[in-house]
Amino acid sequence: MTGATPSPGRRRPRRHDPGRRDRLIDAALTVIAERGVARTTHREIARAADVPLGSMTYHFASLEEVLAEAFTRHADAVARVFDERLAAAADRDAAAEAVIALVSDDLLGSRRDFVLSVELYVAAARDPALRAVTQAWMARSRRALERHFDPTTARELDALIEGLVLHSALSTDPMTPEQIRHAVHRFLR
Amino acid sequence: MTGATPSPGRRRPRRHDPGRRDRLIDAALTVIAERGVARTTHREIARAADVPLGSMTYHFASLEEVLAEAFTRHADAVARVFDERLAAAADRDAAAEAVIALVSDDLLGSRRDFVLSVELYVAAARDPALRAVTQAWMARSRRALERHFDPTTARELDALIEGLVLHSALSTDPMTPEQIRHAVHRFLR
DNA sequence: TCGGCATGTGTACGCTTGTACGTATGATGC
């Protein structure tokens, strides 16, 4: 109907491309981290993945679908690291150190992950599907903590971690690993 | 140049309107809370304030300026409540109770304030001007806590509060005031 | 009283957006 004029202009070399959908989701995460959900568009994602615009509507029914899949992937990736680090801890003391390392290295170390997380919280506050993603993520973190701490402690510690990361990331002077350690040990003492 | 055709259509009754700028900023906060920064537009704000579109460009140089002023106002309002409640506390125990009440009533009680805060964090992660607003707000909260607690405790407690509010607000089962009290007292014990 | 000018209003413009869709292509089963 609206059709297309064949146009002999520049041809793209890439045709067969399995896994393109996956790369588009990763590209979406990159765009969200760099420009924010507000400025994340089909065109921007396509550009980041070096793929034509038409590819977006072929692989995803809507922009919302792309965002949902991207945030799900982000939450899974962060939760997996959390799981692994805590699973490797032999006892409660080691678990406390794992938490400290997690906050210092992974959470505070990656601006990208921090931005993606906060973007997810905002989106989750408004979209029930994304709220479910966030809740599943938090539940998984708590379960990981419950390997070493009782449920109440796990929940409170999880919240403390969140607050430490958030305040530190937005602060003029970020917390040092020693300050993180102090706060965690004070809470667990 | 682009001009306007006079058009005798519907006239608005409202002309002289001091304080309109203020109302626009409040309307902006309402729109941000309801639809998110991503969907906050000149037209949407104007509609919320029942004011013509042209009024936006008269009072503000750009949409960014509106957002910055709106977030500044939000942060000030929340910080003021924080200040007042803590200033009214006579001793350390009363201060702890004030914190618990703050979290339970004000922070967890108002979905609007929660959403606005998270939206600000996202915006602050990308815009230096808004980061300054956020940092001033956090500094003020900390100073309020330092009326009753040493600086390290104040900083850590501030982070704990943030984490409790965030996790609770996004959770399927929000924390009860008793659970908040438990967490705060555990930390301050 | 009255004129100047700050304030308020309506609309046009250029641009970007999400999405739809006709066409091209090449991997795969026969």
Next chain:
DNA sequence: GCATCATACGTACAAGCGTACACATGCCGA
């Protein structure tokens, strides 16, 4: 070989955007 069809591509379109700006209005100082 070759027909089929999932996949890939390019482009059109309506809607909505931020912003600019010509014109209207009425407050206030002289």
